[in-house]
Amino acid sequence: MNRGALWTLVRRDLARERGALVTSGFGIAAGTAALVFFLALGLGVRSVLLGDVFPIDQVELESPKANDPGLLGLVFGRGEQPGITAKQVSQLKALPEVEAAYPKLKFSFPASARGGKEVFGREVGTSEMIGDGIAIALVAEGDLLGDFPFVDPLKHPGKPCRHTHQCEAPQYCEGPAGADGVCVDPVPVLISHYLIEIFDKSVAPAHNLPPVGKTLIEKAGGVVFKLWLGESLLGRSKKGGPRHVHARVVGISDRAIDLGVTLPLTVVQRFNREYTGDQAAENFSSVVLKAKNAASVSRIMNAGRELDLVPRDTRARDVSVLISGVMALLALVGVIILVVSASNIAYTFRVLVSERRREIALYRAVGASAVDMMKWLMALALTMGALGGAVGLGVSWLLSKLANYLAASRLPDFPFKPDSFFAFPWWLVCGGFLFASLFAAIGAIGPARRAGKVEPAAALASLS
Amino acid sequence: MELVIEGKGLAKRYGEGPGMRAALDGVDIEVKRGEFVAVLGPSGCGKSTLLGVLGGLDRSFGGKLWLFGEDIDPLSDAALAALRGRRIGFVFQAFHLLGHLSTRDNILAPALFSRDHQAVADRRALGDRVDHLLHEIGLGGRGDDMPATMSGGERQRVAIARAMLLEPELLLCDEPTGNLDAETGQQIVELFHRLHRDQNMTVVAVTHELRVAEVATRTLHMRGGALVDEDGPRSVRGVE
Ligand SMILES: Nc1ncnc2c1ncn2[C@@H]1O[C@H](COP(=O)(O)OP(=O)(O)O)[C@@H](O)[C@H]1O
Ligand SMILES: [Mg+2]
Numbered sequence: 001m002n003r004g005a006l007w008t009l010v011r012r013d014l015a016r017e018r019g020a021l022v023t024s025g026f027g028i029a030a031g032t033a034a035l036v037f038f039l040a041l042g043l044g045v046r047s048v049l050l051g052d053v054f055p056i057d058q059v060e061l062e063s064p065k066a067n068d069p070g071l072l073g074l075v076f077g078r079g080e081q082p083g084i085t086a087k088q089v090s091q092l093k094a095l096p097e098v099e100a101a102y103p104k105l106k107f108s109f110p111a112s113a114r115g116g117k118e119v120f121g122r123e124v125g126t127s128e129m130i131g132d133g134i135a136i137a138l139v140a141e142g143d144l145l146g147d148f149p150f151v152d153p154l155k156h157p158g159k160p161c162r163h164t165h166q167c168e169a170p171q172y173c174e175g176p177a178g179a180d181g182v183c184v185d186p187v188p189v190l191i192s193h194y195l196i197e198i199f200d201k202s203v204a205p206a207h208n209l210p211p212v213g214k215t216l217i218e219k220a221g222g223v224v225f226k227l228w229l230g231e232s233l234l235g236r237s238k239k240g241g242p243r244h245v246h247a248r249v250v251g252i253s254d255r256a257i258d259l260g261v262t263l264p265l266t267v268v269q270r271f272n273r274e275y276t277g278d279q280a281a282e283n284f285s286s287v288v289l290k291a292k293n294a295a296s297v298s299r300i301m302n303a304g305r306e307l308d309l310v311p312r313d314t315r316a317r318d319v320s321v322l323i324s325g326v327m328a329l330l331a332l333v334g335v336i337i338l339v340v341s342a343s344n345i346a347y348t349f350r351v352l353v354s355e356r357r358r359e360i361a362l363y364r365a366v367g368a369s370a371v372d373m374m375k376w377l378m379a380l381a382l383t384m385g386a387l388g389g390a391v392g393l394g395v396s397w398l399l400s401k402l403a404n405y406l407a408a409s410r411l412p413d414f415p416f417k418p419d420s421f422f423a424f425p426w427w428l429v430c431g432g433f434l435f436a437s438l439f440a441a442i443g444a445i446g447p448a449r450r451a452g453k454v455e456p457a458a459a460l461a462s463l464s
Numbered sequence: 465m466e467l468v469i470e471g472k473g474l475a476k477r478y479g480e481g482p483g484m485r486a487a488l489d490g491v492d493i494e495v496k497r498g499e500f501v502a503v504l505g506p507s508g509c510g511k512s513t514l515l516g517v518l519g520g521l522d523r524s525f526g527g528k529l530w531l532f533g534e535d536i537d538p539l540s541d542a543a544l545a546a547l548r549g550r551r552i553g554f555v556f557q558a559f560h561l562l563g564h565l566s567t568r569d570n571i572l573a574p575a576l577f578s579r580d581h582q583a584v585a586d587r588r589a590l591g592d593r594v595d596h597l598l599h600e601i602g603l604g605g606r607g608d609d610m611p612a613t614m615s616g617g618e619r620q621r622v623a624i625a626r627a628m629l630l631e632p633e634l635l636l637c638d639e640p641t642g643n644l645d646a647e648t649g650q651q652i653v654e655l656f657h658r659l660h661r662d663q664n665m666t667v668v669a670v671t672h673e674l675r676v677a678e679v680a681t682r683t684l685h686m687r688g689g690a691l692v693d694e695d696g697p698r699s700v701r702g703v704e
Contacts, residue, residue: 001577362560365519369541371541456521457522460558
């Protein structure tokens with residue numbers, strides 16, 4: 001029997017057994033819908049959490065002693081962190097699993113910030129500001145908002161000065177307090193998407209400030225604020241005189257520290273030397289290692305352990321495991337529905353075969369083999385599975401739209417609230433389809449074998 | 465003359481132990497090409513069982529069977545199915561038309577399973593063949609009628625057209641007039657007669673109705689699962 005004949009038989013069945021097939025196909029559709037819906041939800045949430053909140057394909061290593069110094073450590077323990085040496089960084093960079101290594105250096109002295117008049121209409125400030133330095137090369141072109149580059153301002157020094165009023169705005173006078181300096185552009189800083197999310201969704205509403213958002217910062221063309229060095233609410237640095245520098249938000253970047261500002265590495269090295277000493281300028285406080293793939297992160301962590309470095313944060317893995325577990329549990333619901341609908345199909349097809357004993361016998365008489373008859377029923381089941389699967393996929397997609405709509409309209413804003421909680425990668429769509437067909441086929445196997453075993457002679461000799 | 469059917473010691477039992485019945489009890493039968501053989505016998509004597517065996521519909525029998533000179537025992541299910549589809553046509557008492565299909569699609573049913581048959585490959589010729597058959601059975605232009613709207617005689621004629629679609633060499637009929645009134649039955653008998661006479665079709669018809677035997681070239685008699693001499697006593701072959 002060729003495919004054309006098979007399709008002829010199946011098409012006729014779809015027309016005449018519509019009721020029974022719709023009922024069985026409904027289960028397949030429901031199971032596929034549940035399976036795909038929950039998997040898409042899991043994948044969507046996972047990509048938001050692991051892509052934006054906890055990147056899973058990178059790990060940040062640091063010295064164990066620097067781990068969690070606490071507030072007191074921040075004030076009193078400065079300069080005593082051993083840090084990561086340049087040699088260690090290059091060793092890590094040489095690992096085959098490492099795609100890129102980004103050394104980072106934090107302010108080793110107290111700092112705070114004031115500014116934001118352009119954006120908020122009034123000055124706001126933080127009593128404590130964490131500054132982090134990263135290599136200029138790490139910042140992607142797309143991270144920058146306007147025309148302001150992410151470079152050490154001292155690369156283009158202006159005229160000598162002692163006070164900022166001697167410089168042309170927006171330049172300020174850069175140099176240790178009370179000493180001669182040069183006029184330079186504001187220090188470029190990057191902030192994180194995370195910071196914006198936290199600010200817009202949590203801080204701004206609480207303080208009656210407008211949400212900044214990326215757009216607002218873009219419109220302001222680079223928010224300029226004052227960064228106070230060497231002094232904060234928590235104390236004063238041991239070395240160097242407190243002073244302030246001008247800083248400008250030039251971009252929003254994944255490379256930026258979550259809570260704080262990110263500066264060019266050389267700027268932080270200079271400030272650390274000024275306020276703490278040489279060691280604080282030469283070593284790095286941590287190194288971000290981007291893995292070639294998420295699976296090799298644990299090998300990178302092991303390699304780091306041999307260099308006596310520990311991961312800063314393992315939340316990404318914890319979250320990943322948690323989501324996978326919940327996803328598996330929910331997907332199980334879909335699979336159970338599919339199993340139930342497979343047994344439902346088995347029943348429907350058993351009835352179908354016994355009702356069609358004579359028809360099968362007649363086909364056998366006019367030239368059908370037992371295998372032809374099995375193929376026929378399997379083709380019918382697969383077609384039903386495919387149709388049910390298609391309906392199920394459609395339903396899950398519509399449900400995801402509905403859920404996204406409800407989330408957008410009913411749920412309050414929260415940090416990292418995504419536009420869509422769902423992800424439908426191609427393999428999920430194909431997989432849902434295959435699962436639907438597979439379970440329909442499993443259900444039909446038994447009845448199809450019975451169809452192959454129908455005794456034509458007995459069925460045809462009967463008068464009814 | 466070439467043998468279309470050759471059966472030796474054909475035997476078939478139903479059931480086990482004390483309830484066992486021998487539906488066929490050592491039947492030897494030869495049918496030559498071009499013969500019209502009528503097998504006459506009372507109800508329950510094993511005629512349908514014999515026809516099922518001869519047509520390769522029932523393989524669980526004792527004895528040996530050659531169809532068109534070929535031993536069917538070693539044939540695979542698919543090979544035997546192909547042989548049935550291309551070389552044998554069946555007509556049954558209960559017609560066995562498919563209610564969900566039009567007359568035309570019923571007649572075309574054998575084409576579904578014999579794709580490499582030359583008559584099937586050419587769709588156009590196949591369509592013409594159906595029209596020709598409809599015309600020949602006196603139902604020209606009624607290809608779109610559904611079986612439910614037809615009389616018994618018309619249905620049986622459609623069933624005969626279906627059996628003839630792929631121009632088989634052998635036509636096996638099981639009580640083809642059993643469900644028809646006398647007059648309609650007579651028309652069917654004449655249709656068989658014509659097929660045999662005009663197309664030299666080999667026909668084996670099992671029936672308990674004498675009128676089929678009237679157009680046959682040879683008549684066999686069956687009692688209790690065995691063929692008996694026409695004029696001999698009932699117990700020639702040990703009937704209980
Ligand atoms: N499937 C079956 N199971 C048990 N006995 C059967 C079956 N088919 C036929 N028989 C018995 O075998 C004998 C022959 O039946 P059958 O070939 O149908 O006779 P006929 O066609 O001449 O009326 C009968 O006694 C019948 O009861
Ligand atoms: Mg009978």
